[in-house]
Amino acid sequence: xxxxxxxxxxxANGGSVRHIPVLLDGVLKALEPCHGKVILxxxxxAGGYTRAILDAGADVVALxxxxxxxxxxQSMVAEYGGRLFLHHTEFSSxxxxxxxxxxxxxxLDIGVSSMQIDEAERGFSFQRNGPLDMRMSSSxxxxxxxxxxxxxSDLIRIFGFLGEEKxxxxxxxxxxxxxxxxxxxxxxxxxxxxxxxxxxxAKDKIHPATRVFQALRIYVNDELGELAQALFAAxxxxxxxGRLVVVTFHSLEDRIVKKFFSxxxxxxxxxxxLPMVExxxxxxxxxxxxxxxxxxEEAELNPRxxxxxxxxxxxxxxxxxxxxxxxxxxxxxxxxxxxxx
Numbered sequence: 001x002x003x004x005x006x007x008x009x010x011x012a013n014g015g016s017v018r019h020i021p022v023l024l025d026g027v028l029k030a031l032e033p034c035h036g037k038v039i040l041x042x043x044x045x046a047g048g049y050t051r052a053i054l055d056a057g058a059d060v061v062a063l064x065x066x067x068x069x070x071x072x073x074q075s076m077v078a079e080y081g082g083r084l085f086l087h088h089t090e091f092s093s094x095x096x097x098x099x100x101x102x103x104x105x106x107x108l109d110i111g112v113s114s115m116q117i118d119e120a121e122r123g124f125s126f127q128r129n130g131p132l133d134m135r136m137s138s139s140x141x142x143x144x145x146x147x148x149x150x151x152x153s154d155l156i157r158i159f160g161f162l163g164e165e166k167x168x169x170x171x172x173x174x175x176x177x178x179x180x181x182x183x184x185x186x187x188x189x190x191x192x193x194x195x196x197x198x199x200x201x202a203k204d205k206i207h208p209a210t211r212v213f214q215a216l217r218i219y220v221n222d223e224l225g226e227l228a229q230a231l232f233a234a235x236x237x238x239x240x241x242g243r244l245v246v247v248t249f250h251s252l253e254d255r256i257v258k259k260f261f262s263x264x265x266x267x268x269x270x271x272x273x274l275p276m277v278e279x280x281x282x283x284x285x286x287x288x289x290x291x292x293x294x295x296x297e298e299a300e301l302n303p304r305x306x307x308x309x310x311x312x313x314x315x316x317x318x319x320x321x322x323x324x325x326x327x328x329x330x331x332x333x334x335x336x337x338x339x340x341x
Contacts, residue, residue: 020048020301021049022247023247023310026292027052028053030243030245030310031105031245032243033052035057037104038060039053039059039106039107040061040107042063042091042106042107042108042230043064043108044064044070044073045066047076060084060085061097063086063090063094064086064089065089065137066136066137066138090137091108091230092226094106094237095233095234095236103234103237104241106237106242106243107245107246108245109247110227110247110249129187131144134213134220134221140220140336141337142220143220147175147190149339150339152173154333156172158219158333162219163215163218165215167197171197171212175190194209195207224256227253227257228256229323235264235283236320241315242314242315243314244315245311246310246311246312247308247309247310248311250307261286261313263327264283264284280321281316282316283321285313286314291310292311293310
C-alpha cells in the first residue's frame, strides 16, 4: 500500500506542508513504546513516527516501498546506532521482518505522503504539473498507463468506487475520446480535461479532478489490497500483547480497518432470520473505546489531520486466522498486469 510519511496526508491536489506526524500522541499512547520493545513502522516516509518511537526507547524496524524514503532515512539509521533497521519493501510483507519472538507493535499510516505530493515529477498532484505517474515504488504500471490503456468500463469502476466520483461515466468517456487523438502525459493535461467535462462550481470546495486523481493513486499502488494484506501480516507477526495501530485518512481505508478488528473480535454473529454462527477466538482486543480522531487544536495546526482516524488492537494468545480477503468486500477491478500488458 502507501509509502506514507507517518507525517500527514494530502488530497490529490494538496500543496506543500510541513511534515507533522498526525495523531502522534494517540499513536504513542496506543503503541506504548519503551526500552526492550521492537516496533515495526510500516510506513516510514520521513521518519516522524519512527523517531518518536526510538526516542521513547524502543527499537524500530521500518519499511517503505518508496526508494527515496529509504535513501533519505540513512542518516537516521546512523544517528540511532543499531536501533533502527530500514528496509525497502511493501508493508504487506511486514511479517518477513519480525524477530523470532514476534513484534511488540506495528504502526501503519495509510495514504500518500506530503513529500511525494511536493515532488512534481512523481505526478501525484495537478497543482504541480508533471508526468502522470503516481507510482509510490517508482516502478510498474503508471497512472498514464491506466488512463491511456484501460477500457472505459474499467475506468468507470475505478473512478466510481475508489474515488467515489459521481460523474465517472462522463469523465471516462471523455478520456476515451481524447486519447484516440493524443495520449495523456501530464497531471495538468488530465485535470484540465476533467474540469472541462465537469466544470467547477463556485460552491465547490475541491477541484473536480480530485476524486479521479485519488482513485488513480489508490489503484496504481493497490492501496486497499496492500492494507488488507498488511493487517493479516500484522496478525501473524505480533506477539501476544503486541499492539496494532492504524491511522487512515479515507473512508475506504477506515472501513477495511474497522472490518478487520470487528472480524477478529471473536464475537458470534447472526440474526433472527439466520442461525447464530459459533463465536471464534478473538485474535485482537480493542484499545480504548474505538476510533480516535484529531482534536480541533491539532486539525487547526495541521489541516492534514482533519480526516485522520486511529484504530488500535492488542494481540491475544489465539492463533492467527486465515487471511480471507473476502471479508473486506473489495471491488473486482481489472488487474494492473492486464492494463500494463
